[in-house]
Amino acid sequence: MAAERTLAILKPDCVRKDLIGEVTRRIQEAGFKIRAMKLVQLSRAEAEGFYAVHKERPFFGELVDFMTSGPCVPMVLEKENAVADYRTLIGATDPEEAAEGTIRKLFADNKGQNIAHGSDSIENGRLEANYFFPEFEIINNGG
Numbered sequence: 001m002a003a004e005r006t007l008a009i010l011k012p013d014c015v016r017k018d019l020i021g022e023v024t025r026r027i028q029e030a031g032f033k034i035r036a037m038k039l040v041q042l043s044r045a046e047a048e049g050f051y052a053v054h055k056e057r058p059f060f061g062e063l064v065d066f067m068t069s070g071p072c073v074p075m076v077l078e079k080e081n082a083v084a085d086y087r088t089l090i091g092a093t094d095p096e097e098a099a100e101g102t103i104r105k106l107f108a109d110n111k112g113q114n115i116a117h118g119s120d121s122i123e124n125g126r127l128e129a130n131y132f133f134p135e136f137e138i139i140n141n142g143g
């Protein structure tokens, strides 16, 4: 059986800061296998759909503005315990509250512009992976 999967996004601030390589290196060093990856410019409708669960929140407009402010890099990651381990690797939503050494602590400016997204459950990992990648674009048995 395939190991657990999660959907990561290197957000537009990560791309603007030329940190795609740096953050991806840390993800790979932590033992995650990349099963799908691309550079994509989200439309407003796509960003609103992805974050639909937050549509009543006061920061929703800001979040959609940010996620459409430039290209981002969604990727499907695979590893034992991928969902929880990836969220540990990136750290708390607000970089000021994130643990030392986490990706958000190291690279994020604030709670909104926080470098990386990670799914919050196995089921959401599957749904979010398929939001960006049809099944045939997700590699199986990639070593």
Ligand code: GDP
Pocket: 059, 062, 063, 092, 093, 111, 112, 113, 114, 116, 117, 118, 120
């Ligand atoms: P996550 O699971 O750690 O990404 O956090 P949430 O699911 O709570 O929020 C989703 C995303 O919305 C976060 O990663 C931030 O980019 C953004 N966000 C959360 N809270 C705020 C906020 O108070 N202000 C702004 N501008 N964005 C926020």
